[in-house]
Each structure stands twice: as structure tokens, then as C-alpha cells.
Amino acid sequence: MKRLIYGIFTVLLLGILLTGCSVEVQEDQDKNNIAEYYLYDINGDETALVREAYTPEESTAEYMLKDMMQRMNNKESGKEAISLLPDELQMNYSVEAPVLVVNFNSSYKDMSAAREILVRAGVVKSFLQVPGITAVRFTVENEELLDSRGNPVGDMTEDTFAEFTGNEPDAYCSNTFTLYFTDKEGTHLVKEQRTVRYKRTIPRERIILEQLMKGPMEKGHYPTIPENTELLNVTIADGVCYVAFDQVFSSYALEVSEKIPVYSVVNSLLDAVDADKVQITVGEKEKLDTFGQKMALYRFYERNDKLVVDEKETK
Numbered sequence: 458m459k460r461l462i463y464g465i466f467t468v469l470l471l472g473i474l475l476t477g478c479s480v481e482v483q484e485d486q487d488k489n490n491i492a493e494y495y496l497y498d499i500n501g502d503e504t505a506l507v508r509e510a511y512t513p514e515e516s517t518a519e520y521m522l523k524d525m526m527q528r529m530n531n532k533e534s535g536k537e538a539i540s541l542l543p544d545e546l547q548m549n550y551s552v553e554a555p556v557l558v559v560n561f562n563s564s565y566k567d568m569s570a571a572r573e574i575l576v577r578a579g580v581v582k583s584f585l586q587v588p589g590i591t592a593v594r595f596t597v598e599n600e601e602l603l604d605s606r607g608n609p610v611g612d613m614t615e616d617t618f619a620e621f622t623g624n625e626p627d628a629y630c631s632n633t634f635t636l637y638f639t640d641k642e643g644t645h646l647v648k649e650q651r652t653v654r655y656k657r658t659i660p661r662e663r664i665i666l667e668q669l670m671k672g673p674m675e676k677g678h679y680p681t682i683p684e685n686t687e688l689l690n691v692t693i694a695d696g697v698c699y700v701a702f703d704q705v706f707s708s709y710a711l712e713v714s715e716k717i718p719v720y721s722v723v724n725s726l727l728d729a730v731d732a733d734k735v736q737i738t739v740g741e742k743e744k745l746d747t748f749g750q751k752m753a754l755y756r757f758y759e760r761n762d763k764l765v766v767d768e769k770e771t772k
Contacts, residue, residue: 494521494586496528497579498538503572504690506579507538518588522557525583526550541579543568548580555591556612557584565597570699570736571692581613591615604695630657636669637724637765638678643713645766646721649675662691662698662730669725681721683708689741697757698732704740707748715749720761727760734759 495508513521530547532540542548545564550557559580568576581593592612595602602610631654637646651674655664666688672680682702689701700722723735734757739745747753 496525496583497541499541499572499575499579501537501539503539503575506541506575506582509538516588518590521587522550522552522584522590525587529580529583541576543572543576546576552590555589557587557590557593558596559584559593560596560599563598565595565602570694570697571690571701574692574694577613585615630655632661632664632729634661634665634668635725635728636665636673637681637721638669638673639681639713639717639721640766641677641679643679643717646681646717646724646764647678647766649673649678660691660693662693662700662726663688665725665729666691666700666722669721679713681713681718682706693730693732696732696734698726698730698735699738700726700735701738704745707739707745715752716761716764719748719752719758720764723758724760724762724765 494511494513496511497506497508499505500507511525513524515521526548529540529542532542532544543564545567546561547564548559548561550559552558565573565576577595580595584590584593592614594612595610604610631652633650633652636649636651638649639645640647651668653664653668670682670686670688672682672684683705686705687703689703691698691700693699706718719737722737726735727733736755736757737748738754739748745754
């Protein structure tokens with residue numbers, strides 16, 4: 458089955474997985490080179506997939522499966538890209554037509570959530586190009602891959618991926634988000650509505666955090682994230698939004714309750730994205746265990762409406 462893939466951005470829809478994740482796919486350097494097939498690497502920042510043209514010697518399913526598998530297991534990649542699979546990760550396959558079952562070794566479980574999403578997307582997008590393969594299922598040491606809630610991820614199909622080209626007339630969209638900042642006392646959250654026009658290829662969770670980091674625009678609202686904080690990564694998988702800030706996030710200048718910055722992020726995200734929990738990490742090489750005195754990191758946070766004050770009632 459021959460088809461063209463023009464994707465620069467992939468959002469894993471969760472009708473099947475009951476989860477969600479966002480994966481950006483960067484364009485080929487030569488935009489005029491429209492290939493029939495593609496293989497995928499990861500960019501140097503490990504934040505997006507990079508596609509490369511792939512021309513098999515034979516377009517049969519048997520040849521393409523073996524060749525693609527060998528290339529990915531051998532960690533072949535472009536000069537400026539990182540191989541899709543981490544060094545210790547290997548995979549093999551079996552065919553239960555029309556489903557391809559891809560089995561990984563135990564190193565699959567050692568990947569971070571962000572890397573796992575990229576691997577999942579790159580592998581599935583690659584093998585769905587093979588004639589006769591209409592779905593891909595992952596197993597780890599011959600056990601079906603489970604999501605963070607212990608449910609099978611199941612078969613991933615063409616419907617699992619929604620792609621946008623950025624050249625389409627509707628490449629831009631506008632959305633109104635509810636952002637949560639703090640009041641003057643730094644003890645409660647206040648809502649602020651903000652309409653943003655942005656490229657559809659940018660995940661809305663990134664847009665939300667970038668707007669939150671810009672600070673409030675309404676009088677009486679105060680920032681919750683320190684100036685110059687860098688957003689290292691944000692991604693969604695299995696109903697959890699994973700957010701990574703640099704260490705500046707922990708050195709907030711405002712005299713606010715330590716719950717405020719955390720739930721400012723959590724509530725702002727969960728109001729708008731397909732997730733019900735948020736995990737925040739702080740730091741690059743050495744990650745912090747706690748935020749402030751008591752707010753543990755590496756845990757799942759749910760929205761907290763008790764911290765939100767209704768400004769109409771206080772006026």
C-alpha cells in the first residue's frame with residue numbers, strides 16, 4: 458500500500474488508547490523531495506521526530522519489514538539526528554495479518570515518558586507504510602504494552618495519528634484558554650481568560666505553558682512562574698501531562714504558597730488538554746525531589762479547585 462506522508466506534527470488521538478500524546482515531526486531539509494516512504498529519527502533536542510526519505514530495494518511487505526527493522530535496530534540515523542531507538546533497545550516482530558506485533562526487550566521500560574512517545578510514534582508511523590499492515594501492536598518481553606493505568610495500549614492504526622502540514626489554509630487556529638495566576642496575597646489562584654492565535658502544529662499544552670510563563674495581563678493578578686524559567690519539555694501520554702522545567706522554576710521570587718506555582722500549572726493544563734493528571738519535574742541533569750518544602754515532584758497532581766477564588770464574590 459503506497460501512500461504519501463506529509464506530517465510535520467503528530468497528535469496521538471486517544472479514541473482507542475483512552476490516552477493522549479503530542480509528537481512534532483520536523484520537515485525534510487529538502488522540501489521538494491517528496492518521498493514515497495519515510496523512516497524517523499529524533500532531533501538533537503529529543504523533542505521531535507525527524508523524517509528521512511526511505512527507498513527500499515523491494516516494495517514487498519516481507520522485504521520492507523526486515524529492512525526497516527534492521528535499520529532501526531542498527532541505530533542508523535542522519536548526521537544531525539539521534540537514532541529513534543536508544544542504544545540498549547532492540548525489537549523484533551511477528552505478523553498477525555493485518556496487525557504487526559512489535560516486541561521490544563526490557564530496555565523499553567527504561568525510557569522516559571517523552572522518549573517513549575517519540576519511539577512509539579516513529580515505529581508505528583514507519584511500519585504502517587508496509588503493504589498489508591493496517592495496525593501495529595507493541596509488546597515488551599512478549600507481554601502486551603500497558604499504559605500508566607495498567608490498561609493495554611492495544612492496536613495503533615492510521616486513525617491513531619492526525620497529521621497537519623502547516624501549508625494548509627487552516628494551519629493557524631485560535632483558542633481561548635483559562636490560565637491560573639495568583640492573587641496579591643499569593644495564597645489563591647485567580648482565573649484569566651486569554652485568546653491566543655497560534656500554529657496548529659504546536660501542541661496546545663505548550664501554548665498554555667508559554668502563555669502562563671508570560672505572566673498575567675489583568676490588574677490584580679500576579680505571576681506564578683519566575684521570569685526566565687525555561688520549559689524543557691511538555692508531552693502527554695496515557696492521560697498524564699508530563700512537564701519539565703529548568704531549575705529556575707524552583708527559585709520563584711514571589712512570596713507565594715508553594716502550592717500556587719504547582720497548581721497554577723496543573724489547573725491551566727487540565728482545563729484544556731486531554732489528560733487528568735500532571736507530573737512536574739524540575740532540573741536538567743540533577744532533578745529535584747521536592748518543590749519548596751512539601752510539594753513532592755515525580756507524583757501525579759490532579760486539579761485543585763479549592764485554591765481558586767471567585768473574584769466576583771470578593772468584590
